Amino acid sequence: MxxxxxxxxxxxxxxxxxxxxxxxxxxxxxxxxxxxxxxxxxxxxxxxxxxxxxxxxxxxxxxxxxxxxxxxxxxxxxxxxxxxxxxxxxxxxxxxxxxxxxxxxxxxxxxxxxxxxxxxxxxxxxxxxxxxxxxxxxxxxxxxxxxxxxxxxxxxxxxxxxxxxxxxxxxxxxxxxxxxxxxLGARTGQRVLAGQITRGNIETIEAAILFSDIRGWTALNATRPASEALAIANTYFEVMSEAVDTTNGEILKFMGDGVLALFPSDGTDQGRQSTCRQAIAASHAAQGIAVLADLPVPFGIGIHYGEVLYGNVGARTRIDFTILGQAVNIASRVESFCRRLSQTILVSDTVAAIADVPMRHVSTQALKGLDTPMPLHTPST
The missing domain is CATH 3.30.450.40 (GAF domain)
Incomplete structure (x- = not known):
């Protein structure tokens, strides 16, 4: 022995x-x-x-x-x-x-x-x-x-x-x-730890993309002390983080006063519908959490669904894990109409069709980069 x-x-x-x-x-x-x-x-x-x-x-x-x-x-x-x-x-x-x-x-x-x-x-x-x-x-x-x-x-x-x-x-x-x-977020962080760290290590995925930012951020910074503006921003980020995390999404970036979140799909019809509904659910959740958190500023949310490049880009010695593609640009431009149209949540016509939940048509707008105007909707429930 x-x-x-x-x-x-x-x-x-x-x-x-x-x-x-x-x-x-x-x-x-x-x-x-x-x-x-x-x-x-x-x-x-x-x-x-x-x-x-x-x-x-x-x-x-x-x-x-x-x-x-x-x-x-x-x-x-x-x-x-x-x-x-x-x-x-x-x-x-x-x-x-x-x-x-x-x-x-x-x-x-x-x-x-x-x-x-x-x-x-x-x-x-x-x-x-x-x-x-x-x-x-x-x-x-x-x-x-x-x-x-x-x-x-x-x-x-x-x-x-x-x-x-x-x-x-x-x-x-x-x-x-x-x-x-x-x-980087839980999902993306695990990919990096698993070795996906090389510049150009990118894959094409389908996802619902959620953009959000605080309305009137420039004016807020001009009228309030920097420490107070920062506290408001952190409360807003906490609101969005909780809303996205609880609906199976992931915040990929905090950008100034904005948030970029991702809801990856498996590319099936059911997966597309599920991720679009999750993104919409996150938007509703954010509204409710903001009230409970006594968030003193309004914010807008724009959602689009499409194909994105997901992975590492950057210089030889400084890389970033991000998403790129026309779908990301459209999500950002959809969100930019929230203030102009007095809406908290706007979704693209693509999301409205895929999600198949009650929607109200708000407006049809020309989005930069698209040949034809896009109908914009807001969830009616």
Whole structure:
């Protein structure tokens, strides 16, 4: 029979393939099976993410795996963190061990008191020094009468050294995913992460294209402080993002005071109809969400359906993931009539025919680039 893998070898081979959370859970169970008196194991690390500042994976002997958690920005200002053992480890970059069987001082953080009240006897935290500088830490807590032995402490040092590069690799992957999805959208971001990053890597797809922008943006900027205009723009972007996301679309770009969203189709009759209806549903949703968000400015939405080029364009060292084509231009020009015709939503004749939902004809207009005027409609429900 082959000898069992050491804990360090397991981390570097089997464990690293499991994902961060399952690796931590598996490691905790292996340590307990080997006789290490482990009550709690927590791996926590800083992130570079627009919504979260740190992420943690936590295991406890009483409950087993605990859902991976994220801490929002502003962590350092919270009483639960200020002066805590984790804060001390982050500030000093040094290990921290505290025997909880000894009397606690008045200055000791509430975290240590709560752990002691639950039966913890030994707290041992080690920093994880990442190359990128963000870093993290791993926390081991024991509830054995005498806490961790010297041999346990030596093992936990070696385990932390093995965990460090694995945790950093997972953190880098999460960072790449966060950047791609935050700046490009979930669907497009995944395409980039899958390797579609070469200039000219473009495919032709059919889609419903939604354009929207704030009405009177120039006048708004001229009459309100820049900070107030920015806050209004962000509220508007939030409104459109929620509306598009909940109807299976994707915002491809924020452009000044405007939004370009995409609803890809599989090219079948059913797929065309579905995506056009989704784009219309997003428009209705945006109106409702805007009321709830108390958005103080009106906006227009234009929708067209057609064939677009979807992929990477740009210079050799600076590329952009976007959509191009006549269908994109038409969607933009349809939206430009919203203000002139006093409508919040306008759709092209193509969308009206494909969607097959109640519509009201608003006007027939000449659109730049088209040989014949196009009837414009607004959904009647």
């Amino acid at each position: 082959a000898p069992a893998l050491s804990h360090v070898d397991w981390i570097l081979t089997t464990g690293r393939q499991l994902g961060l959370d399952r690796m931590v859970y598996g490691l905790a169970e292996r340590l307990c099976d080997a006789g290490v008196p482990l009550m709690r194991l927590r791996l926590s690390m800083r992130t570079t993410h627009p919504l979260t500042e740190a992420e943690s994976v936590l295991w406890e002997a009483d409950t087993g795996p605990i859902t991976q958690s994220d801490a929002p920005h502003g962590l350092e200002t919270r009483p639960a963190y200020i002066g805590s053992p984790m804060a001390v480890i982050a500030e000093t970059g040094a290990p921290l061990r505290r025997k909880l069987t000894a009397p606690l001082a008045p200055s000791d953080h509430l975290v240590l008191r709560e752990l002691r009240d639950r039966g913890a006897t030994d707290y041992f935290g080690l920093p994880l020094d990442f190359v990128a500088g963000t870093g993290g830490m791993v926390i081991f807590v024991s509830n054995a009468p005498t806490g961790f032995s010297d041999a346990d402490i030596d093992l936990l040092h070696r385990i932390a050294n093995a965990l460090c590069p694995i945790a950093e690799a997972h953190g880098n992957h999460r960072l790449a995913t966060a950047i791609a999805t935050s700046y």
